[in-house]
Amino acid sequence: MKYLNIILLSLSSLFAIGCSGGDATEDVSKPTPTPPSGSDEQLASYVAPTYNDDYTSIASWDNRSKWNLANVHDPSVMKADDGYYYIYQTDASYGNAHIGHGHFFCRRSKNLVDWEFMGATMSKLPAWVKTKLNEIRSNMGLSASTVNFSDETQFGFWAPCVRRVSANLYRMYYVITVPGTINGDNTWSERAFIGLMETSTPANVSSWVDKGYVITNVSDKELNFNVKSNDWANCYFKYNAIDPSYIITPSGEHWLAYGSWHSGFAAVQLNASTGMPLKTLGNPWGTDISAYGKLINTRQMGNRWQASEAPEVVYHNGYYYMFMAYDELSVAYNTRVVRSTNIDGPYVGIDGTDVTNNGGDAYPIVTHPYKFSKGYGWVGISHCAVFDDGNGNWFFSSQGRFPANVGGNAYSNAIMMGQVRSIRWTDDGWPVVMPERYGAVPQPAITESELVGNWEHIDLSYNYAKQDVAITMNLAANHTITAGTWQGATWSYDATNKVLTANGVKLYLQREVDWEASPRKATIVYAGYNGKKTYWGKKVN
Structure with a gap:
């Protein structure tokens, strides 16, 4: 599904049809620190960012050096050892300006305000996608896919998650969704894949090396495709292989949380050395699919058509916090958070709801469509990245969209601005996200x-x-x-x-x-x- 042919929608667009650059020279100058404090004099001389949120006049590919945070969708942010923050994203842009220029674009910044466009980290669809897809289809008793693998516009390149593993190792888990249906009968959408890339030098976008297949959609219904195409609550797949979130625990275990809509989110342990699942996966269907992970969140127990996606799991002061996106992405998108003392749950909301074992709506609300008295406000504020600067300062990054028909533009809801906000932690350990975007404002004492x-x-x-x-x-x-x-x-x-x-x-x-x-x-x-x-x-x- 395309949004009036203006933008390749990510994430929820899959469910409309069924369940299912160049090198950059590294700047080695001293990084600009995130200001945890400041003087009254610094505050008095502070100059706020001046870039225009309505970036339609510079939305074309030829203007990408001017984008800053324009055309950012489903961001993943990490701080590298070179002092830069790097942001990676779903393939999406106003007017589809990105098409034909590679995948999983990268930007970098030293102050979280001014961002340099770096280019694509993946040049073309990996060959393993076709091989793995047809291997699975053959094992399912299905013929080879008739998809045109040379037409990359039919594939989705979604929701990367990037983390620093060590001084010389950075990993990106990414998603590729395949067009078509699993049985040629328009019953259920074709599967998605999560893959892995690695680099030692994120400043060089062409240095990412693909490591191949990690995991795919899994079903507990054996090879029974006889689920009606409109029986959303009972769809064929149990877990959907999109929206990975990679976390290394304090004890050194490596885990991947993933999933959306369908039954909810799963957590699977990884081999720390390879980044691949710790257990042998086996066929992605059957009565025992435990190797594909453990259910850690569901919005409604027993319903496989629930509007939640994009788990982002981080560790802070004894808890694992799982942020998640609720509802459709263009307007209604809002963010929730729950927490657990264990990486695989149970996760509990601020009101005591156990979303792992019992399911239920997660609270608190972290972001939501809003409007102050001036301006148009923002909608579609979710699918977040949560990260820190190493000095105790935490941040929340997501897309934000304009409402519809802003300034007479019928397509204004396809304007996607990357947004960074500060996080503070409450006395009882819950993250609150600030309503206004981060602008590196000095922080003298508030009287x-x-x-x-x-x-x-x-x-x-x-x-x-x-x-x-x-x-x-x-x-x-x-x-x-x-x-x-x-x-x-x-x-x-x-x-x-x-x-x-x-x-x-x-x-x-x-x-x-x-x-x-x-x-x-x-x-x-x-x-x-x-x-x-x-x-x-x-x-x-």
Whole structure:
């Protein structure tokens, strides 16, 4: 499925038909550090980013050196030993500008604000895809695929996950989806594959070496294809081989979480030396498919058509945190997070819901379509990468899309801007993502007097495919709230920990860019949880 022929949609587009560059010279100058602190003088002289979020005028391939974070979809971000952050992505762009120029594009930055386009890490469809596909089809008693393997526009190149393994080893797990159906009867979509590439020098995009097949869709229904094509809840595949998330545990185990829609997400242990599954997989069907992984998340137990995808698993202070995307990607996309003390679960939400053993909606909400009073706001904010800078600062990166018909552009929802946001961790260990994007704002201490005045406050509740809209909230000098939903309540401030408590809710503060202001400027923002509720806000005057 294509979005009005404007963009090759990733991820959810598979389910519309059934379940299923060049080298860069390395800059060895001292990296620009992520500023954890700063002076009032630095803040006073701060200049916010000026690039335009509506990048349609530079969307063409010939303008790629100007893209910065334009045309980013399903990002994966890691910091390399050369001091750069590298971001990799699904093949997707406004106007399909990327077609014919390779796959899994790379950019790099030293400050998470200014990004240099590097080019493709894969030049063409790997030969192993055709070989492995027809090997599996033969074992299933099916004829060889009739797909035209020379027409790469029919294949999906999706959702890479890149990690630093050691000083001289970086791994990328990537996804290739194959067109067609598994039995030629239009019953279920053809399978997807997760493959592996490695490099020792991410600054050289052509240095990635393909290591081949890792895993594919698996079914517990033997070779029974006689499931009606509209029986989504009972589809043939149990796990879908897309959206890999690679993690190395503190004890040195290597794991891959993967999957979407279908039954949910699986976790499979890897051989640390090879990056391949630890156990021999066997045929991708049968009554025992345990080698393909263990179920670690499901939105609805027993339903194989559930709108969740893109697991991203990271470790922080004793917990494994699994972020995930909910709902369709163009507008409704929103992010949830759960956690576990074990890499393979059980994962539990902030409300105690065990999404591993019992299933259920995951809370808290981390991102959601939203709109402040100025600007168009953002939708489709999910499929995230979560990473740190090595100095205790954590970040969340995802795509963000414009709403439909912005500025009279009927295709504005296909404008995809890569976005980076700061993460703070609550007192009880949950990650809150800031509402405004990261702009390397200096971080001098926030004083109580700065909090007095007007804020825009967003109740980030779940509203399918709708933007949560800000309302005005006023914090008075006498510590009362004189406008907004919490009018009549009180507020207090813990300056040491940068926590504003309003109406009994702890809101975690950060200096960020007011991207909707003209001109853009530094401001103060907050994010916080109260049970299953999420709140965002920013100081406006």
